[in-house]
Amino acid sequence: xxxxxxxxxxxxxxxxxxxxxxxxxxxxxxxxxxxxxxxxxxxxxxxxxxxxxxxxxxxxxxxxxxxxxxxxxxxxxxxxxxxxxxxxxxxxxxxxxxxxxxxxxxxxxx
Amino acid sequence: xxxxxxxxxxxxxxxxxxxxxxxxxxxxxxxxxxxxxxxxxxxxxxxxxxxxxxxxxxxxxxxxxxxxxxxxxxxxxxxxxxxxxxxxxxxxxxxxxxxxxxxxxxxxxxxxxxx
Numbered sequence: 001x002x003x004x005x006x007x008x009x010x011x012x013x014x015x016x017x018x019x020x021x022x023x024x025x026x027x028x029x030x031x032x033x034x035x036x037x038x039x040x041x042x043x044x045x046x047x048x049x050x051x052x053x054x055x056x057x058x059x060x061x062x063x064x065x066x067x068x069x070x071x072x073x074x075x076x077x078x079x080x081x082x083x084x085x086x087x088x089x090x091x092x093x094x095x096x097x098x099x100x101x102x103x104x105x106x107x108x109x110x
Numbered sequence: 111x112x113x114x115x116x117x118x119x120x121x122x123x124x125x126x127x128x129x130x131x132x133x134x135x136x137x138x139x140x141x142x143x144x145x146x147x148x149x150x151x152x153x154x155x156x157x158x159x160x161x162x163x164x165x166x167x168x169x170x171x172x173x174x175x176x177x178x179x180x181x182x183x184x185x186x187x188x189x190x191x192x193x194x195x196x197x198x199x200x201x202x203x204x205x206x207x208x209x210x211x212x213x214x215x216x217x218x219x220x221x222x223x224x225x
Binding site: 034036042043044045046049090094096097098099100101102103 | 143145151152153154155158165166201203208212213214215216217218219
């Protein structure tokens with residue numbers, strides 16, 4: 001069965017600093033990976049997805065993620081954090097359904 | 111831009127009552143899902159639905175739950191005899207196909223509070 005593991009349930013970064021949210025996957029077949037964001041009291045919004053092809057995937061709001069097969073990772077990054085990035089971020093893998101990680105809450109410090 | 115809509119946004123019900131959560135998927139989508147997120151926890155898969163029948167369900171989706179597509183647009187989740195532990199955010203999602211490279215589009219969720 002496919003799964004994803006997110007390291008760190010809470011991450012705090014200063015405004016303007018690098019954002020790094022970690023995700024490792026487990027899959028017996030080439031995975032299809034996603035990052036979703038959930039802003040406070042809102043639904044789930046797709047940030048980006050990796051299917052095939054280029055391993056560096058760019059998403060909305062300046063986020064990007066790199067698929068590294070050798071490390072079974074799909075970490076999410078953003079060069080410079082903004083206060084509006086404060087949210088819960090979910091890494092997910094596609095099976096017949098989407099399977100979510102436990103989420104990482106990103107806090108932005110002024 | 112097409113979106114999945116869910117109603118109501120917040121539902122409060124007494125323990126033991128039945129609730130129906132409603133969803134309108136994106137119009138040309140064929141696959142529908144319900145997920146649940148208990149406060150502070152992960153988003154959990156409940157059930158997927160295709161061609162007017164359940165295609166997969168999780169162990170959470172027991173006889174207390176049922177889904178239905180009563181007409182061409184709505185997709186509902188019914189919870190019979192609600193329990194306190196059913197309090198959660200319930201998300202509906204749809205996708206145009208079930209291919210591995212297809213994301214699901216999620217609604218804003220219905221927050222169910224059982225008192």
